Amino acid sequence: MFPYFAEAVSSEYFFDVSAIEPDPHMRKQAQNRAERLDLDVEIRSGVAKSLPYADDSFDIVIASMVFCTIPNVETAINEVVRVLKPGGEFRFLEHLADDGWRRRLQGVLAPLWKTVAGGCHLTRRTPSLFAQVEELDIVELERMSIGVTPVRPFVRGRLVHRRREGLVRGSTAIKNAFVKP
Numbered sequence: 001m002f003p004y005f006a007e008a009v010s011s012e013y014f015f016d017v018s019a020i021e022p023d024p025h026m027r028k029q030a031q032n033r034a035e036r037l038d039l040d041v042e043i044r045s046g047v048a049k050s051l052p053y054a055d056d057s058f059d060i061v062i063a064s065m066v067f068c069t070i071p072n073v074e075t076a077i078n079e080v081v082r083v084l085k086p087g088g089e090f091r092f093l094e095h096l097a098d099d100g101w102r103r104r105l106q107g108v109l110a111p112l113w114k115t116v117a118g119g120c121h122l123t124r125r126t127p128s129l130f131a132q133v134e135e136l137d138i139v140e141l142e143r144m145s146i147g148v149t150p151v152r153p154f155v156r157g158r159l160v161h162r163r164r165e166g167l168v169r170g171s172t173a174i175k176n177a178f179v180k181p
């Protein structure tokens with residue numbers, strides 16, 4: 001994802017980018033990548049179930065290929081809602097359970113895959129879980145036939161944090177983005 005942020009930051013928009021990564025090795029890799037891209041990003045140690053940020057901190061939260069691994073999806077999505085400003089966007093790219101013979105193969109491989117792939121679940125239907133969150137409205141969902149079995153298909157989407165009554169609609173300029181590297 002970092003190359004996309006680097007491109008966006010160097011365009012007409014101004015972003016502050018913050019990120020979390022619990023694994024020290026992956027965090028170092030992400031830091032090196034950011035430096036090569038000249039991307040100014042604060043990468044903290046942290047986990048999705050307890051984000052190290054205050055309430056209503058971000059205009060945009062981005063998750064990329066991480067909700068397959070997070071142990072408690074419900075707690076993590078509640079954290080996304082907590083740190084998003086009212087009217088802010090949650091954007092994601094995740095792989096999910098397939099159909100037919102591919103789904104059956106995913107089911108067979110899932111226990112071994114979870115062990116060797118850092119806790120990744122092959123058969124989650126993550127976007128359906130996002131759709132159940134009362135505070136989020138779906139703006140866009142696209143199922144994409146990309147990836148290689150058992151890690152396919154993918155879904156990308158945008159959900160908006162519903163504004164609470166009494167809050168005034170603010171500027172649409174993007175000021176902060178919390179992103180997963």
Ligand SMILES: C[S@@+](CC[C@H](N)C(=O)[O-])C[C@H]1O[C@@H](n2cnc3c(N)ncnc32)[C@H](O)[C@@H]1O
Pocket residue numbers: 001020021022023026046047048049064065066069070071180181
């Ligand atoms: C498949 S990688 C995706 C990396 C990157 N986001 C990308 O799009 O290329 C999954 C990442 O999620 C991290 N991760 C695992 N459990 C997590 C958790 N509970 N909270 C936050 N990140 C987690 C892993 O350390 C790993 O770096």
